[in-house]
Amino acid sequence: MNNSQFRAAMGQPFIVALSNGDVTGDKVIDQIYLTGTKTADSPFIQNITLHIRDGRTGVLTSIPLHNNVGYNPTLFLGDFTGNGVDDILIGITTGGSGGIINYYIVSFVGNQAKLLFDSDVYNNHFNYDVTYQDHYKVEVVSKPNNEKYIIDISTRDASYLNEIYDTNGKLKTPITGFVDPLSGLYPVDFDSNGVYELLAYQKISGRYHADGLGYIMNTLGWNNNGFVLQEQYLGIFGAQF
Numbered sequence: 616m617n618n619s620q621f622r623a624a625m626g627q628p629f630i631v632a633l634s635n636g637d638v639t640g641d642k643v644i645d646q647i648y649l650t651g652t653k654t655a656d657s658p659f660i661q662n663i664t665l666h667i668r669d670g671r672t673g674v675l676t677s678i679p680l681h682n683n684v685g686y687n688p689t690l691f692l693g694d695f696t697g698n699g700v701d702d703i704l705i706g707i708t709t710g711g712s713g714g715i716i717n718y719y720i721v722s723f724v725g726n727q728a729k730l731l732f733d734s735d736v737y738n739n740h741f742n743y744d745v746t747y748q749d750h751y752k753v754e755v756v757s758k759p760n761n762e763k764y765i766i767d768i769s770t771r772d773a774s775y776l777n778e779i780y781d782t783n784g785k786l787k788t789p790i791t792g793f794v795d796p797l798s799g800l801y802p803v804d805f806d807s808n809g810v811y812e813l814l815a816y817q818k819i820s821g822r823y824h825a826d827g828l829g830y831i832m833n834t835l836g837w838n839n840n841g842f843v844l845q846e847q848y849l850g851i852f853g854a855q856f
Contacts, residue, residue: 626652631660636692638723643670645723647703649688663688663707667723678728682717682735685708693802693811695731696837700724702731704802712824712856732842737815739797740803743831745792745819750784751776753792753828755819755849760849766819766828770854778795792821794831812836812845819849827852 628650638645646668646715647764651660663685665678685707692701708714720732744756751769756762768776781787799816806812813835819828835842 620634628662628664629745631663631688631805632690634690634692637693638667638701638703638829639669639671640698640700640724641671645670647690647692649690649705651683651688654734654841658686660685661712662689665705665721667703669726671836672836674726676723676726676728678721680705681720682707685717693722694809695811695813695842696722697810698724704732704800706800710788713741713818713820714798716750716798716800718797718800731837732813733798734800741817741831741833743792743794743817743819743829745821747779747790747792747821749780749786751780755794755828757831757832757847758848761817764849766851768828768853768856771811771812790822792819792826792828794819803834810837 630648631651631748632649632705634647635644637643638647648665648666649663651663653660661684663680665680667676687708691704694700696704705719707717709717718734720728720733722729726728740759742758746754748754750764750774751767753766753768755764755766756824763822777789777792795818797815798818803812803814804811813836817831820826829849831850832850833844834846836845
């Protein structure tokens with residue numbers, strides 16, 4: 616058993632993700648890592664904490680995360696604001712049936728921690744209505760930007776449609792679906808200018824989680840003091856023919 620395995624076995628914090636880059640803005644490479652404590656006989660990690668060791672001074676700063684438990688914590692360093700300094704993107708999988716992942720983006724310019732993105736704030740803002748309509752349609756309304764989408768489900772299996780519609784294509788009873796919180800947040804430099812935008816995925820479900828209808832895909836870019844919606848798409852699943 617090596618040292619990290621021993622510490623993990625003893626319930627002590629150990630490094631679960633590690634990266635290097637200049638996050639303070641002084642042109643000196645810093646060390647950025649996440650620690651956590653392992654649960655016995657499980658990949659579940661608790662007490663996940665962000666640490667930044669200043670490459671110039673050696674000073675260590677620890678930053679707690681309010682959603683600090685989950686699986687497979689990840690780190691990505693990249694400039695999201697356009698100031699030429701790397702920011703810190705953290706992802707923590709929750710392990711629930713919806714594939715939900717908690718995300719944070721932290722800036723540490725001048726050794727001052729600033730939260731740029733919090734998935735809880737995002738999820739509370741981006742709300743949707745999913746409503747089944749007559750004639751094999753599902754309406755999805757994105758509330759923040761007043762956009763409406765129509766999904767054609769007429770190619771779904773006949774047994775599925777027969778549970779929902781009568782022989783005239785009318786709904787037997789009202790049915791509403793739902794859109795999950797974030798299940799993916801990907802850094803993408805869409806315009807190749809060295810500044811990353813965000814591509815956010817949220818799953819659209821019908822009567823239950825496994826009844827997937829597609830995904831809402833939002834692109835976000837930094838504007839002054841926060842991320843704003845740039846484009847929104849709805850992606851649907853294909854059907855065999």
